[in-house]
Amino acid sequence: MRRRPNYLAGAGSLVWLVLVGLPLYVMLAATLRTRQAYAENGPVSLPDSFTLDNFTGAFDSGFGQYFFNTLVVTACVIGIVLLLVPPLAYAIVRSRGRATSAIFRLFLLGLAIPAQAVIVPMFYLISEAGLYDNLLGVILPRAAFCLPMSALILSGSMRDISPELYEAMAMDGASLRRMFFQLVMPLSRGGLSTIVVFSALQAWNGFLFPLVLTQSDFTKVVTLGLYNFQTAHGIDIPGLLGAVVLSMVPILLVYLFARRALVQGLMGVGGK
Structure with missing residues (x-):
């Protein structure tokens, strides 16, 4: 037919x-x-x-420094997330205690708190810690806001791992540490890729924390550097869009290399 x-x-x-x-x-x-x-x-x-003057002009106006600062912030945020979230998610999935479940639910309350609601106390804490106008003062709060969602994603991916695999390794005398590194981490590649891309997007596109917690040109990131193309005489639109295209390249590369595992992680079958 x-x-x-x-x-x-x-x-x-x-x-x-x-x-x-x-x-x-x-x-x-x-x-x-x-x-x-x-x-x-x-x-x-x-x-x-x-x-190609719009691309070269962007770097001549200091965009290269902003680009480097954003790379540093993004890499550090991803590193903190990958260091803290996998052990946390593993403990959440394997623990049967009520205390762990209660702590996890309390931890997830961070998803309901927008950054705008805590920016004033965050500014006070960062200033008192001597981290104002410092990239570390942007990295730490950005990583903290990435942790709840990353823990939720990765714990969901780890729950897809069959309990029989844990039992088989336990019968072979494997310790919890060996299970974590030789079983859980390899089978959670989808979830790990998902939290890497999520954290990279949050750090690379972050605007509020750099705006409030930095001041000098030496600590500017790309989202703030785009303001340089707006002057009292107008906006250099081709130059601005050239800088926007340059700022898109790293995130596109991250997605291209991790897209297959990312889709698996988002579908919740990363451990299958």
Whole structure:
């Protein structure tokens, strides 16, 4: 039986493609044009000439320092999450005590507390600790806000590991430490990839903590560095979009390398 074409679905897909593709085209086309050509021809017109000055100009204006600072913050946040969350999730999954369950529920209350609600006491604590205008003062609170969601994701992934595998290793005389490193960690690659990408996104796109807890150009990150393209005389839109494209590259690379394990972790079958 011949199936009738679904014209409504095709039209909807075309509209979705235009809505998604047009902004991407405007962004990429603007990065390859001069500011004058962009102002004269408009954002949607085809570029008549190409230039890489917007990318080189971004680094000349100090964007390289902001890029490096963001890499440091992101790498440190991921490191803290990977150091603390796997043992925590392992204890949550393997423990049968009520105290552990109660502590885990209390820990998950962090998901209900927005950063905006604690930014004032956070500013006071960071200032009293002598970490104001220091990258460490951005890393620690960002990592703290990543822990509850990361623990929830990874504990769900570890629960997919069959109890028979634990019993088999226990019969072989394996200790809890050996089970953790030789069984749980290899079978939790999906969950680990998920929390790495989640933490990287949170750290790389973070705006509130760097805005409040840093001040000098030496500690700026990319989300704050984009303000440099706005002056009293207007906004350098091609330069701004060039910096935006540069800021997207690391996160896209993280996703490309971890996409398969990331999808498995989000589907809850990372340990299968």
